[in-house]
Amino acid sequence: MNYSANEMMTIAAARALSDRDVCFVGIGLPSAACNLARLTHAPNLVLIYESGAIATRPSVLPLSIGDGELCRTALTTVSVPEMFRYWLQGGRVTVGFLGGAQVDRFGNLNSTVIGEYSRPKVRLPGAGGATEIATSCGRIFIVMRHHPRAMVRKLDFLTTLGHGPTGVERRQLGLQTAGPTLLVTDLAILEPDPVTKEFTVTSLHPGVTREQVRANTSWDVIFAEPLQETALPTALELETLRDLNARTAEAHGAAPALT
Amino acid sequence: MNYSANEMMTIAAARALSDRDVCFVGIGLPSAACNLARLTHAPNLVLIYESGAIATRPSVLPLSIGDGELCRTALTTVSVPEMFRYWLQGGRVTVGFLGGAQVDRFGNLNSTVIGEYSRPKVRLPGAGGATEIATSCGRIFIVMRHHPRAMVRKLDFLTTLGHGPTGVERRQLGLQTAGPTLLVTDLAILEPDPVTKEFTVTSLHPGVTREQVRANTSWDVIFAEPLQETALPTALELETLRDLNARTAEAHGAAPALT
């Protein structure tokens, strides 16, 4: 079956989730990946949205994190302060999904500004839940499209802590959570080096070359040896994802922008 | 109509409540006084119990602060942490009722121990909600039976702050709430002197003498001039209180110990 680079990215992210995970889900790619996992190999995957919906099982992807579908299909819905206190900060989430406008080689993220903070060239949405998702969840999966302006040498602003600006700051702060353990893009899968914490390409998606990855990464990206090739999307994965997207498009009157 | 000293005490306490008050209610005498007020002159009086019941309208007096009757007749019931955070500490209560084993002339209360803390002669129940009720409610009404062992010169333990051990500590701490403004006993009504904050007898219940009050107060109690006489219980007050107590006795199989 043919598939798009976006589909490959979503499927690769979905595969990283296990049936025992409790996921804090953001909008767009993470939501698609988490629900795909739930609808394929991880039926008991627990999805939590920061709007308060706990153990929700949406049949269409939400356009926003507070869609009615999330509440209707949830085990229960709590207030937002309770969500951030008892559920996120309480350490009850095993995986948090994050993205951003920029990521650096140590998994730090910027979703605040391009340019100077006080005189931004582009004002981005801001931190939202990301700052504390990054430190409270057991581990963090980052999902972003590969692009030189997104995979940068130095962030314009450090919104969300990965392993720290030089890869050591997270450990020095004494955080007990693992931080970013996976970066999935439309070209490859990257994982942090166990010692340096630098994100290293461990798997290329089928048909993608090292040169493509280098050209789309602003830092001097390292490739693991042996380098894997990501397994092709299965028919089940593709069909499930497309069904989900089709139901979503029908429900929203248009395809969500980020899936 | 004949009436008991306890009935006079409950009725005098009930009269101090207005139709616009929001009351944090304890068990026993405060509960009887608050519900009597609600059933007579203050139908819109809001009653809150620390178990979480908000705007409750029990038809019988609860034996404990968490009786099912309180929840069944409440506007809503919240968790105990929410009760202490959003409702009590949040400053949404105008009157808190307190009692204790001992009160001093400045309205400080002991409900912790008789004797030394580490080797108590009598271990009392402890603070419960009282410590923060005393500082968070707009004003505090104290209801206790007049007895020399209860109206003491010096507390064995300061569980709950009134105006402070010498009457000035509360102001020095910068608290914005008024503290104890009323002490109702089975003999009299006492109110704090505006300057010294010492509880002073402002009204004797009908038939009670100054000598009786002096004999039952361990400090050298002061009488206001002119000294009032508490108005006799009305037929409505007595009938409403007795109906309430009769319904309560029938519901519980026995009269609550403190009414």
Next chain:
Amino acid sequence: MPSFLPLPAAVEALIRDGDTVALEGFTHLIPFTAAHEIIRQRRRNLTLVRMTPDLVYDQMIGAGCASKLVFSWGGNPGVGSLHRLRDAVENGWPNPLALEEHSHAAMANAYSAGASGMPCAFFRGYLGVGLPDVNPNIRFVSCPFTGETLACVPAHRPDVAVIHAQKADQAGNVLLEGIVGVQKEAVLAARRSLVTVEEIVDSLNPASPNSVILPSWTITAIAPSPGGARPSYAHGYYSRDNSFYVNWDAISRDRASFTEWMNENVHARRTA
């Protein structure tokens, strides 16, 4: 007991130029109709507080109501940027907009602290990131037992909270159901509160003894406003108009089309 008022009278009575105002509603129950009335009454120099300044604040900022924004995520959820917010921050149009920027955890805790009568909120957060360098309202304290570094932000205590809810009863008690966000906390944290409701009923008939209810004496004014959350949604009443959120991207992208839309859809309309 709150005053029952038509929305224009309620906004007139409760919201003043220069106030700190929190319109809350987390995707669900966003008080759009109240926001439009504030815009029509041309309130100015408001400090707008909101976790997720989405379309409702994009409209208020573009209309010139705000001089400052206290927030944690400003975007059109699932769609993209807020063009009016960006134009204010990047270009000062229609007027400069100061930002006080937090994370969601900080904002949620700050509302909860405000509702709790606390001067500030403590939480685990803001470690190793840039916001504390640009926001003096983010500080750190040590746990006196473990020494752990904890973040601290001032409690939110807005002058006015504005929310939309499903129902009020005749006594002025208000029921919220579904995604309840931070609305209860916003009302309890605020000095004054305005609640627009889908309907006023004889009895709330709450589904559960633990239903989310704001008692009458915590609310300053209630204004009936059926559909008052549109294009957001009201659980049990109507769904979210997702297509409007998508279309807003084009409407708001330039000043002229925004101004035209506001003139036609806000200024030219009167609330009952």
Next chain:
Amino acid sequence: MPSFLPLPAAVEALIRDGDTVALEGFTHLIPFTAAHEIIRQRRRNLTLVRMTPDLVYDQMIGAGCASKLVFSWGGNPGVGSLHRLRDAVENGWPNPLALEEHSHAAMANAYSAGASGMPCAFFRGYLGVGLPDVNPNIRFVSCPFTGETLACVPAHRPDVAVIHAQKADQAGNVLLEGIVGVQKEAVLAARRSLVTVEEIVDSLNPASPNSVILPSWTITAIAPSPGGARPSYAHGYYSRDNSFYVNWDAISRDRASFTEWMNENVHARRTA
């Protein structure tokens, strides 16, 4: 997903000598049957945590399970003293009992902090009173913005929380309704949790989307225990046996009558 176990096996698996154990339930839903099983299994040196150590802890203390009590109000509500608690504190029978004493506000905040993953809880409290002099776990900090003095206590993080609830579904999710107290917080604060339930049902069918539900993955074990809260009550199932609370005063007043009652009503009985 929790284990579904008979109560004796659940107590056997979860609770060890020397553990810090919180049995919660604020008048309502007190886990008496679980407490009796702990007594029958002769657990010793427990640190018992509970806001209102009423009859349930009077029984456990009198039976010799506890070496320490962390609490804020110890009495028989509306009746009087707890004689077994007093005998332990005043006379060391059947063994000495150390006390860590708080106010309700401190206890409620400490559970909430434990559920929130915080090392400690901050609140407005304990000003001008005696408890901070006798409890080193009460400290004070200053608000970094206003300078106001705030109280601080360590978060509760019990080894085990034990609660009683109305229903669990087959997947192990648990519904609480009515006076919900601090039970949700106690479970979320604890390392392990045991929930006894009136019944196990196919679906919880919660009345409201905001009903109080503990998800399956927050619970270690569920034990069916119809009537498990008696003589306390279960909203929707049975009422409080007020006369037992009144009678307990006489039963517990002396050691012999207490011991006889415990032998007949606890030790001689087996839980299904």
